[in-house]
Amino acid sequence: MGLAIEVDGLTKRFGVVQALRGLDLAVPTGEVVGFLGPNGSGKSTTIRILLGLLHADGGRATVLGGDPWVDAVRLHRSIAYVPSDVNLWPNLTGGEAIDILARLSAPLEPARRAAMLERFELDPTKKARTYSKGNRQKVALVAALASRADLLVLDEPTSGLDPLMEAVFTDAVREVKAEGRSVLLSSHIFAEVEKLADRVTIIREGAAVESGTIAELRHLTRSQVTVAVDAGADRLAALAGVHDLHQQDDHVTFAVDEAELPSVLAAVAALQPRSLVANPPSLEELFLRHYGDDLAAAERRATAADREGARS
Amino acid sequence: MTAVSTRPAAPAPAPTPDAASQARRPADPFAGIGAALRLVVRRNRVRLVTWLYVVVGLFAYVAVYYRSIFDTQQSLDDFARVSDTPAIKALTGLEAAPNTMGGAVWTKIWMTCALCLMLGVAFLVTRSGRADEELGRTELLRAHMLGIHAYSTAAWLVNAALCLACGVGVAVASILLELDPDGAGVTGSLVLGASIAGVGAVALGVAAVANQVATTSRGANMIGAAVIGAFYVLRMLGDLGDGRLTWVSPIGWGQEMQPWGANRWWVLALLLGLTVVLHLVALRLEVRRDLGAGLVADRPGPARAPERWTRPLGLSLRLQRGPIIGWSVAVLLSAVLFGSVVDAMTDLLDDASSTMTDVIGGTGVDDLVALLVEIIALVVSVFAVQTALALRTDEAAGMAELQLAGAVPRARWALDRLVIPAVGSAALLVVSGALLGWSYGASTGSAGQVGSLALAALAYWPAVMVVVGVAVVLFGWAPRVAVAATWAVVGAMWVVVVVGPALRLPDWLLDALPFAATPAQPAEPFSWTPVVVLAAVAAVLVWLGVDRFRRRDVVTA
Ligand SMILES: Nc1ncnc2c1ncn2[C@@H]1O[C@H](COP(=O)(O)OP(=O)(O)O)[C@@H](O)[C@H]1O
Ligand SMILES: [Mg+2]
Numbered sequence: 001m002g003l004a005i006e007v008d009g010l011t012k013r014f015g016v017v018q019a020l021r022g023l024d025l026a027v028p029t030g031e032v033v034g035f036l037g038p039n040g041s042g043k044s045t046t047i048r049i050l051l052g053l054l055h056a057d058g059g060r061a062t063v064l065g066g067d068p069w070v071d072a073v074r075l076h077r078s079i080a081y082v083p084s085d086v087n088l089w090p091n092l093t094g095g096e097a098i099d100i101l102a103r104l105s106a107p108l109e110p111a112r113r114a115a116m117l118e119r120f121e122l123d124p125t126k127k128a129r130t131y132s133k134g135n136r137q138k139v140a141l142v143a144a145l146a147s148r149a150d151l152l153v154l155d156e157p158t159s160g161l162d163p164l165m166e167a168v169f170t171d172a173v174r175e176v177k178a179e180g181r182s183v184l185l186s187s188h189i190f191a192e193v194e195k196l197a198d199r200v201t202i203i204r205e206g207a208a209v210e211s212g213t214i215a216e217l218r219h220l221t222r223s224q225v226t227v228a229v230d231a232g233a234d235r236l237a238a239l240a241g242v243h244d245l246h247q248q249d250d251h252v253t254f255a256v257d258e259a260e261l262p263s264v265l266a267a268v269a270a271l272q273p274r275s276l277v278a279n280p281p282s283l284e285e286l287f288l289r290h291y292g293d294d295l296a297a298a299e300r301r302a303t304a305a306d307r308e309g310a311r312s
Numbered sequence: 313m314t315a316v317s318t319r320p321a322a323p324a325p326a327p328t329p330d331a332a333s334q335a336r337r338p339a340d341p342f343a344g345i346g347a348a349l350r351l352v353v354r355r356n357r358v359r360l361v362t363w364l365y366v367v368v369g370l371f372a373y374v375a376v377y378y379r380s381i382f383d384t385q386q387s388l389d390d391f392a393r394v395s396d397t398p399a400i401k402a403l404t405g406l407e408a409a410p411n412t413m414g415g416a417v418w419t420k421i422w423m424t425c426a427l428c429l430m431l432g433v434a435f436l437v438t439r440s441g442r443a444d445e446e447l448g449r450t451e452l453l454r455a456h457m458l459g460i461h462a463y464s465t466a467a468w469l470v471n472a473a474l475c476l477a478c479g480v481g482v483a484v485a486s487i488l489l490e491l492d493p494d495g496a497g498v499t500g501s502l503v504l505g506a507s508i509a510g511v512g513a514v515a516l517g518v519a520a521v522a523n524q525v526a527t528t529s530r531g532a533n534m535i536g537a538a539v540i541g542a543f544y545v546l547r548m549l550g551d552l553g554d555g556r557l558t559w560v561s562p563i564g565w566g567q568e569m570q571p572w573g574a575n576r577w578w579v580l581a582l583l584l585g586l587t588v589v590l591h592l593v594a595l596r597l598e599v600r601r602d603l604g605a606g607l608v609a610d611r612p613g614p615a616r617a618p619e620r621w622t623r624p625l626g627l628s629l630r631l632q633r634g635p636i637i638g639w640s641v642a643v644l645l646s647a648v649l650f651g652s653v654v655d656a657m658t659d660l661l662d663d664a665s666s667t668m669t670d671v672i673g674g675t676g677v678d679d680l681v682a683l684l685v686e687i688i689a690l691v692v693s694v695f696a697v698q699t700a701l702a703l704r705t706d707e708a709a710g711m712a713e714l715q716l717a718g719a720v721p722r723a724r725w726a727l728d729r730l731v732i733p734a735v736g737s738a739a740l741l742v743v744s745g746a747l748l749g750w751s752y753g754a755s756t757g758s759a760g761q762v763g764s765l766a767l768a769a770l771a772y773w774p775a776v777m778v779v780v781g782v783a784v785v786l787f788g789w790a791p792r793v794a795v796a797a798t799w800a801v802v803g804a805m806w807v808v809v810v811v812g813p814a815l816r817l818p819d820w821l822l823d824a825l826p827f828a829a830t831p832a833q834p835a836e837p838f839s840w841t842p843v844v845v846l847a848a849v850a851a852v853l854v855w856l857g858v859d860r861f862r863r864r865d866v867v868t869a
C-alpha cells in the first residue's frame with residue numbers, strides 16, 4: 001500500500017523559533033492518521049508545508065507522490081484542506097465561499113454539497129461576517145467533505161463545533177475512509193483522534209515522539225495501580241517499569257509500563273498487599289505524558305512531593 | 313474637545329414596557345475609561361509620535377528653510393507675487409498676508425500639515441474602532457467592566473490630544489522660529505496652531521461617525537478619506553472661484569482663520585462646534601447599534617457563487633466592488649468639477665485686459681490644467697495602491713491561504729488580482745482626463761481638449777504603475793511591513809510633489825520621481841523617453857515582487 005503523505009526529517013525555523021526539528025510522519029493511502037500534539041507543537045506548520053504554503057528548511061515531504069512545494073497546483077486538485085482558523089470573505093455568503101473553495105480544489109458533487117449543508121445545519125445564505133467560529137469552520141468542512149478529494153488535510157477541524165456537530169463530523173470522516181480516501185487529522189484532543197484514526201503520530205516541540213497504530217500504542221501505555229502494603233514500598237520504586245510512585249500512609253500508587261506488568265505484579269505479590277486496585281491503560285494518559293511544560297512542571301511537583309513523603 | 317464632558321451623567325432609566333422600541337442608554341457608559349485610555353496609548357504610541365513628528369517636523373523644516381532663503385522684505389514681496397497663481401490657489405489656497413515670513417511658510421506647508429493630521433487621525437480612530445471591533449477585540453474588552461462608550465471615547469480623547477499636541481507644536485515652532493512680524497506679538501502663531509488643531513478635531517469627528525456607520529475598517533477609512541477629500545475639493549473650488557465654497561468646507565474654515573492676516577479666532581468656534589456635533593451623533597449611533605454591526609442589518613445573500621469567481625480576477629472584482637465604484641465616482645466627479653473651474657477662469661480672462669491675459673492666460677491656465685491632471689493621477693495612484701495592497705491584506709487575513717490551498721498557481725493568483733489596479737487606473741486616467749477636457753472645453757467649444765487631456769492623463773499611467781510596483785515588491789519581499797511601508801512611500805511622494813525643492817534634495821533625484829518625470833501636459837511637451845522608462849521600471853518591480861511571492865512562505869498576520 002502506498003503512502004499518501006510521507007515526511008522525513010522535516011525542519012522549519014521562524015526567526016529564533018525552531019518550529020520543526022526533524023519531524024517524521026506517514027499517512028498510508030486509505031487510512032485516517034491522527035496528528036496529535038499540544039498547542040504550538042508544530043502541527044499547523046507541518047500542514048502548511050504539506051500544502052506548499054510554507055517552504056521547509058530541511059528534510060523531505062512527499063504528498064500523493066509529488067513535491068508539495070513544486071507540484072502545489074497539480075496536487076491541490078486532489079486535496080481538500082480545512083485550516084484551524086477559518087477566515088472567510090466577510091461580505092460573501094457561506095454558500096458562495098463553499099463554491100469558491102470547492103472549485104479551486106477537487107470537484108464537488110452538488111448532491112453531496114446539499115446533503116452536507118443539511119447535516120451540518122448550515123444556512124448558506126448568511127454573510128460570513130455574521131457566522132460564529134463554529135459556522136465558519138462548518139463552511140470549510142462542507143467544502144472539504146463534499147469534495148471528491150483523494151486526501152483530506154484537516155487542521156483541528158472540530159475546535160469550534162458543538163458535540164452534536166462533532167458526531168456529524170465523525171460520521172462524515174468514517175464515510176470518507178470507507179471510500180478508501182486518506183485523511184490527516186490534526187488535533188489536540190485525544191478522544192477525537194481515538195474514535196477515527198487507524199494510526200497516530202504524537203508531535204511535541206517539532207518532533208514526533210510516538211508513532212504507530214492505535215494497537216501498537218496501547219502497548220506503550222501504563223496501568224495505574226494502587227496497593228495497600230505494610231512495608232517495602234520503597235522497593236517498588238526501584239523496579240523497572242514503575243513510574244510516578246506516590247505514597248500516602250500505607251497506600252502506594254504508581255504507573256506500570258504495560259510490558260513490565262508481569263514482573264511488577266510478582267513483586268507486589270511478594271509484599272503481600274491487603275488490597276489492590278488497577279486501572280486499565282488509557283491512550284489519553286500516554287498522550288498526556290508527552291504533553292508540554294505544564295505536565296513536566298506537574299511531574300516535578302509530584303516528585304518533590306515524593307521526596308517529602310519519603311523523608312517523613 | 314469631545315462631547316464627553318458636556319454630557320450630563322443621565323441616571324439609568326427604569327425599564328419601560330415599550331423599552332424595546334426606544335434605544336435605552338446603558339448605565340455607566342464611560343466606566344473603565346482610564347484602562348481604555350492606557351490601552352489606546354500603549355497600542356498606538358509609535359504611530360502617535362510619528363504623526364506628531366511628521367506634522368510639526370514638516371512645518372518646522374519649511375520654516376527654517378524659508379527663513380534662510382527669504383532674508384529681505386523684497387524677496388518676500390517677490391515670493392508673494394509669484395505664488396499668486398491659479399495653480400497655487402488650487403493646491404494650497406492663498407494666505408491673507410502672503411508677504412510676511414509666516415504667510416510664506418503658510419502658503420507652502422499649511423495645507424499639507426492639515427491634510428496629514430486629518431488623514432492620520434481618521435486612520436488612528438479606525439484602528440481602535442472598527443478594526444478592533446471587526447477582529448473581536450472590542451468584544452473581549454466590553455465583556456469586562458467597560459461602559460458602552462468607554463473604548464471609543466478613549467480613542468477619541470487620545471486623538472484629540474494628538475490634534476492638540478500638533479497645534480501646540482506648530483505654534484511653538486512658529487514662535488521659536490520668529491515667524492511673527494516684529495512688534496505684532498505671537499497672535500499669528502497661536503491662530504496658526506489653533507487652525508491646525510481645529511481641522512484635526514473635525515477629522516476626528518468625521519472618523520467617529522464613519523466608524524459607527526461602516527461595517528468594516530476598510531469602509532470606515534474609505535468614508536473618512538472621502539469626506540476629507542470632499543472638504544479639500546470644495547475649498548479648492550472656492551479658492552479658485554469667488555470664495556463662497558471655501559466657507560462650506562471645514563478645511564476652508566481653517567484657512568479662513570488667516571494667521572497673520574485677519575487672525576480670526578471666532579472661526580475656531582465653528583470647527584469645535586462641528587466636532588462636538590459629530591461626536592454627539594457618533595455616541596447616539598453607538599447606543600443604537602449592536603456591537604460588531606453597522607446601522608443596517610445584513611441581509612441574506614445568494615447560496616451559490618457564479619462560475620466566474622473561480623478565477624482570482626473574477627472573485628476580486630466582486631470583493632473590490634466597493635473601492636472600485638467609490639474611487640471611480642470620486643475621481644470622475646473631481647475631474648468634472650476641476651474642468652468647470654478652469655472653464656470659469658478662462659471666461660474671466662476673456663474680460664480682463666490683454667496684458668493680464670498675457671501674464672496669466674498663456675502659461676497660467678496651462679500650468680493649472682497640468683497641475684489638476686497631476687492631482688487626478690495622484691488620486692488614481694491611491695486607488696491603484698489600495699487595490700494592489702489587497703494582495704497583502706487578503707494574505708494576512710488568511711483568505712489567500714484558502715485559495716492557494718486550491719489549484720491556483722501563486723503567480724497567477726497575484727497577477728490576476730493586479731489586473732484591477734492596472735486596468736482600473738488606466739481607465740480612470742483616460743476617462744477623467746477626457747471629462748476634465750470636456751467640462752473645460754464645453755463653453756470655449758474647443759472639442760480637442762477631450763482627446764488631448766485624456767492622453768495627458770494617460771501619460772501618468774506608467775508612473776502610477778511604478779507606485780503599484782513598489783507595493784508589489786514590498787508585498788513580495790517584506791510582507792509584514794508592506795502595507796505601512798507602501799503608504800509611507802505614497803505619502804513621501806505627495807510631500808515631495810508639494811514641498812519639492814525645499815527638501816534640498818538633488819534636482820536629478822526630484823526629477824526622477826515618477827510623477828515629476830512624467831511630462832506635465834499641457835504645460836510641457838510630451839516625450840516618450842520618461843514614459844517608456846517608467847513603464848519598464850514598473851514591469852520590473854511587479855516581476856520582482858511576484859517572483860519573490862512564488863518562492864516565499866505564505867505569511868498570515
Ligand atoms: N509565522 C510564524 N512566525 C513565527 N513563529 C511561528 C510562525 N508560525 C508558527 N510559529 C511558531 O511555531 C511553533 C509551532 O506553531 P504551530 O505549527 O502553529 O503549532 P500548532 O499548530 O501545533 O499549535 C509555535 O511556537 C509558533 O509560535
Ligand atoms: Mg495549529
